[in-house]
Amino acid sequence: MGRNTESxxxxxxxxxQIRLLxxxxxxIAVSGNEGEVRRxxxxxxxxxxxxxxxxxxxxxxxxxxxxxxxxxTVMIAAHLDEVGFMxxxxxxxxxxxxxxxxxxxxxxxxxxGKPVQVGKEHSKGxxxxxxxxxxxxxxxxxxxxxxxLRVDLGGGGKAxxxxxxxxxxxxxxLGGSVRAKALDNRIGVATVIELLKYDxxxxxxxxxFTVQEEVGLRGAKVAAYALNPDxxxxxxxxxxxxLPLQVEDSFxxxxxxQYNTRLGFGAAIYLSDRATISDPRLVTHFVRTAEEKGIxxxxxxxxxxATDAGAIHLQHVGIPSLSISxxxxxxxxxxxxxxxxxWESTLQLIYHALQTLSADILKSER
Amino acid sequence: MKTSDLSNLLRKLTTPPGLSxxxxxxxxxxxxxxxxxxxxxxRNRLGSVLGFRQGSGEPPRPxxxxxxxxxxxxxxxxxxxxxxxxxxxxxGVDHRIxxxxxxxxxxxxxxxxxxxxxxxxxxxxxxxxxxxxxxxxWADTGLEEKEVRRWVQIGAPVSFARNFLExxxxxxxxxxxxxxxxxxxxxxxxxxxxxxxxxxxxxxVSSTQEEETLGGAATSAFQIRPDLAVVIDxxxxxxxxxxxxxxxxxxxGITLGWGATVHPKLYETFKExxxxxxxxxxxxxxxxxxxxxxxRLQTVAExxxxxxxxxxxxxxxxxxxxxxxxxxxxxxxxxxxxxxTLEIDFMDKIQWDETPKx
Numbered sequence: 001m002g003r004n005t006e007s008x009x010x011x012x013x014x015x016x017q018i019r020l021l022x023x024x025x026x027x028i029a030v031s032g033n034e035g036e037v038r039r040x041x042x043x044x045x046x047x048x049x050x051x052x053x054x055x056x057x058x059x060x061x062x063x064x065x066x067x068x069x070x071x072x073t074v075m076i077a078a079h080l081d082e083v084g085f086m087x088x089x090x091x092x093x094x095x096x097x098x099x100x101x102x103x104x105x106x107x108x109x110x111x112x113g114k115p116v117q118v119g120k121e122h123s124k125g126x127x128x129x130x131x132x133x134x135x136x137x138x139x140x141x142x143x144x145x146x147x148x149l150r151v152d153l154g155g156g157g158k159a160x161x162x163x164x165x166x167x168x169x170x171x172x173x174l175g176g177s178v179r180a181k182a183l184d185n186r187i188g189v190a191t192v193i194e195l196l197k198y199d200x201x202x203x204x205x206x207x208x209f210t211v212q213e214e215v216g217l218r219g220a221k222v223a224a225y226a227l228n229p230d231x232x233x234x235x236x237x238x239x240x241x242x243l244p245l246q247v248e249d250s251f252x253x254x255x256x257x258q259y260n261t262r263l264g265f266g267a268a269i270y271l272s273d274r275a276t277i278s279d280p281r282l283v284t285h286f287v288r289t290a291e292e293k294g295i296x297x298x299x300x301x302x303x304x305x306a307t308d309a310g311a312i313h314l315q316h317v318g319i320p321s322l323s324i325s326x327x328x329x330x331x332x333x334x335x336x337x338x339x340x341x342x343w344e345s346t347l348q349l350i351y352h353a354l355q356t357l358s359a360d361i362l363k364s365e366r
Numbered sequence: 367m368k369t370s371d372l373s374n375l376l377r378k379l380t381t382p383p384g385l386s387x388x389x390x391x392x393x394x395x396x397x398x399x400x401x402x403x404x405x406x407x408x409r410n411r412l413g414s415v416l417g418f419r420q421g422s423g424e425p426p427r428p429x430x431x432x433x434x435x436x437x438x439x440x441x442x443x444x445x446x447x448x449x450x451x452x453x454x455x456x457x458g459v460d461h462r463i464x465x466x467x468x469x470x471x472x473x474x475x476x477x478x479x480x481x482x483x484x485x486x487x488x489x490x491x492x493x494x495x496x497x498x499x500x501x502x503x504w505a506d507t508g509l510e511e512k513e514v515r516r517w518v519q520i521g522a523p524v525s526f527a528r529n530f531l532e533x534x535x536x537x538x539x540x541x542x543x544x545x546x547x548x549x550x551x552x553x554x555x556x557x558x559x560x561x562x563x564x565x566x567x568x569x570x571v572s573s574t575q576e577e578e579t580l581g582g583a584a585t586s587a588f589q590i591r592p593d594l595a596v597v598i599d600x601x602x603x604x605x606x607x608x609x610x611x612x613x614x615x616x617x618x619g620i621t622l623g624w625g626a627t628v629h630p631k632l633y634e635t636f637k638e639x640x641x642x643x644x645x646x647x648x649x650x651x652x653x654x655x656x657x658x659x660x661x662r663l664q665t666v667a668e669x670x671x672x673x674x675x676x677x678x679x680x681x682x683x684x685x686x687x688x689x690x691x692x693x694x695x696x697x698x699x700x701x702x703x704x705x706x707t708l709e710i711d712f713m714d715k716i717q718w719d720e721t722p723k724x
Contacts, residue, residue: 096534097606109483109497113463113684115529115539124531126539126688128681130607132460133657143497144462150606152680154533154688169468172478177508179468179480243484244448246493246502258487264510329506334466335480337508 011194011351013344020044020193021178022171024186028117030084030103030164031215034058036120037080041189041209048196049207059223060209064196068204071359075206075229075319076195076350077220077308078188078236079213082181083332084166087118087151087159096125096153098161102146104214109143110333116151118165123157125165167334176340177263183338184237184331185213191235191326191347198351202358213308217275220308224315230362231282231320233350234309237338238268238300238325260303261327263339266296267346270323273303275310279320281361286322289353296345300325320362324350367554369535372691375399375553376530376538379546383470383525385456386437386577389413396436396549396572403556404570410589414582415572417556423565423710430708431569431592431670432555432701433583434548434599435576435659438541439683441481441505441524443471449511450504453481453524457577461500463684468527469505473518478527479507526685536617536692541685545576547677547694548598554698555705562702565710566593576659583659587666593713594632594671596704597660598697601650601676603688614678617690619646620697623674627656627664631716632673639704645696650676671716675700 029037038060042052051063060080083104091097102108112129127149132140153159171180180186192207206227211219224232242262245255261268269286270278290297300323313321326346328338367375378399384392396415401407404417415436421427439457446452451471453464465483470476482504486494493502505524507514526541533539540546552570559568569590574582576599587595601621604613614621622636640647655661656674664672677697680688709715 091606095605107483109462110466113460113681113686114466115531115686124533124539126531126533126681126686128606128684128686128688129460129463131602131682131684132458133682134602134609134612135460140460140462141496148607152533152606152688154537154539156532156534156537167466174478174508175513176510179478179508239485241485241488243482243488243504244450245488246484247488247490256488330466330480330482333482335468337480337506339508 011198011347013340013347017190017194021186021190024189025171025180025182028122028164028166029080029082030166031081031212033164034080034211037189038209041193044193045196055222055226057219057222058211059219061223061227062207064205070202070204072203072231073206073229074203074354074357075208075224075227075232076192077208077210077223077232077234077312078192079185079210079308080189081211081214082166082184083214084164087161087163087165090161091150094155096155098151100151104332106332108146111149112144114334115168116165117168118151118153118159119163121158123153123159124168125151125153125157128152169335174337177337178340179335179337181334183328183336187237187326187338187343188235194347195350200354203354210308217306217308217311221311221315224312224319228316229319232309232312234307234312234321234323235350236307236323236325237328237331239331240327240329260301261298263327263329263342265298266342267349268298268300268325268327270300271302273305275306276313276321276323278322279366281364281366282320282322285357285361286349286353289356290349293352295349297349369691372695373532373538376547376550379550380530380540380542381528383440383472384436384438385440385523385525386575388523389437389574392436393572399553400556400570403560410586412582412585413574414586416586417570419559419568421565421567422563427567428593428713429567429569429590430705431571431587431590431595432552433571433573433586433595433597433659434552435545435582436549436572437575437577439577440526441469443518443520443522443524445520446514446518449509449514450506451518453500453503453505455500456523458683460683461503462497464500464503467685469524470527471505471507471518471522471524473522475517477507477517479505481505529685533688536690537688538691539686539688541687543687543689544600544679544682547600547679547689551598551677551694551697551701554695555701558698558702559705562706564706564708566708568705573659580659580662584662584666587663587670591667592670595663596673596675596701597658597663598675599658600679600682602682603678603680605680614648616678616680616688617692619648620693621648621650621676621678623652623656623676624649625652626654627652627660627672628674629671629716632671636673636704640700643699643703645700
């Protein structure tokens with residue numbers, strides 16, 4: 001352990017990368033309030049990039065080299081934001097009880113009985129609920145709603161209406177996995193940070209750390225417009241629904257065939273989702289790279305869901321795009337789980353694919 | 367006691383999981399805290415911890431038993447499938463708080479995990495809407511199946527991950543404050559009894575299995591045969607979701623139980639004492655039963671006059687239970703004052719109005 005990644009000509013996930021992921025996950029950066037993570041990213045990439053700016057929406061736009069002289073410009077993108085909530089109304093000042101609304105897609109059935117953190121100071125609080133003793137069996141069959149729950153800061157802290165908050169789940173290693181809030185998409189952010197540390201012979205590398213992905217791919221749209229790349233690679237975290245099927249019905253298939261992705265099966269390559277059909281030339285290039293290098297990969301099952309690629313590929317005259325994701329279970333909940341080996345596969349696959357990517361790829365038929 | 371010391375004591379007492387029936391961790395913590403505070407310390411057959419302080423009165427001295435249960439609610443592994451753990455409950459747990467809950471699986475090794483709700487398409491139609499019942503939820507350790515099978519066996523207790531928070535200057539939040547807040551008050555009472563005289567023998571009991579059978583307090587009482595018993599537990603604190611007529615505000619005092627479980631003369635005694643000490647209290651009406659160890663305790667052997675004192679606690683039986691440190695201290699002061707002011711002939715004074723005069 002403790003190898004210096006920069007001395008290896010091949011990125012790996014070491015304790016150093018895991019510590020960075022921990023910092024990124026524990027930060028609060030709900031859509032529209034990405035400053036805390038943006039600051040962490042700037043600190044990390046400063047030594048490796050020659051140009052950085054923050055645009056009108058808050059995207060962090062980066063050029064690895066000042067002078068882009070190679071014929072192919074590739075943008076790698078990862079969204080900074082996470083799902084969470086905002087305090088919307090103060091119900092009891094003395095007791096510190098607030099109403100809140102959700103930001104991004106959170107199933108309210110995951111909310112009750114969890115510690116939360118709110119505002120710049122990370123004020124501690126909880127989302128509580130009525131004691132079981134005071135409920136009826138009928139009541140317990142229905143689920144909690146956001147309207148029926150409150151954020152309880154217990155009269156402490158400095159949080160106020162308008163502040164953003166998240167679950168207060170601290171990062172933890174679970175054997176070969178990690179458990180944290182916001183692995184979607186801090187694991188993508190950490191991957192792009194790592195990729196920026198390396199040189200790519202045939203292309204100009206630019207990067208976008210985007211805002212407001214969870215509320216409608218908003219940041220990526222203007223980031224892609226501004227950077228105007230020839231090709232875009234989006235790095236995200238995609239759901240793994242690889243749990244046992246619990247349906248006792250002969251009509252249904254006997255096993256879970258809707259897993260989307262599976263933990264332990266490697267980097268997830270997108271073919272198509274609700275918003276994007278991946279550029280087949282890029283898919284082919286990435287699959288070939290994985291095969292040649294022996295890097296585990298899987299295809300994300302086509303279906304619903306979207307990444308920043310949905311906004312990026314429609315900019316200007318069109319930008320051939322591909323999404324590569326680290327599979328993660330229980331995204332948008334208090335605690336998601338991802339495998340470190342899948343993260344490493346994702347990092348290495350993108351690294352090696354970019355090593356050999358050249359302007360020729362756009363000359364072949366789509 | 368400084369309020370930071372009190373937080374530390376509460377943190378210490380909420381750290382051991384000590385699920386009902388699996389209480390060695392908390393029993394050992396109680397033993398180490400009580401050791402310097404009592405004359406004799408023992409653990410009884412079912413696992414309750416008994417601390418004895420000899421009184422200063424002439425023998426045979428009457429005996430006072432003060433009891434707070436040490437066990438906590440939680441979960442247990444009931445099955446393993448493809449590396450995912452099926453769960454059942456220990457004590458009363460609302461399944462609606464479980465998705466996303468951080469837990470520890472106490473198998474051959476203690477493993478961190480999270481309780482999860484599967485996506486709807488993996489569930490039968492009747493479980494897709496509304497709350498997902500416990501028998502469809504899983505705990506995920508993040509480990510591969512072979513590792514899970516190596517470390518986890520069916521029957522492994524599952525506790526909520528420990529997470530002690532201070533909210534503002536007076537409130538603390540943690541799993542298992544039901545009933546470690548009361549154990550803390552009882553411990554503070556024993557500290558206060560150091561250097562103070564009490565005519566009666568005093569038995570402090572950290573009772574086992576309240577959340578399942580109320581069995582620990584009752585069996586301890588059978589062993590001790592106290593003349594009086596005081597049960598310290600938590601009651602519903604007011605807050606979001608709690609009906610105002612069934613809950614009590616945090617930090618504004620304790621409750622004194624009143625009803626069939628509580629001996630009326632003992633209630634009067636505590637009420638007068640609280641008033642004299644200017645300890646804020648409210649009567650808690652318990653028309654049928656108290657929902658505490660007292661329900662079983664009062665019928666042990668030939669019957670024991672019993673009192674119930676409660677600390678208001680918000681979000682009971684969740685991992686984010688909240689109590690006020692002030693209320694914990696008030697409970698301790700009241701208990702210590704009661705123990706030290708008990709006159710040797712107190713039992714003669716709590717006769718029923720209709721008791722024939724000798």
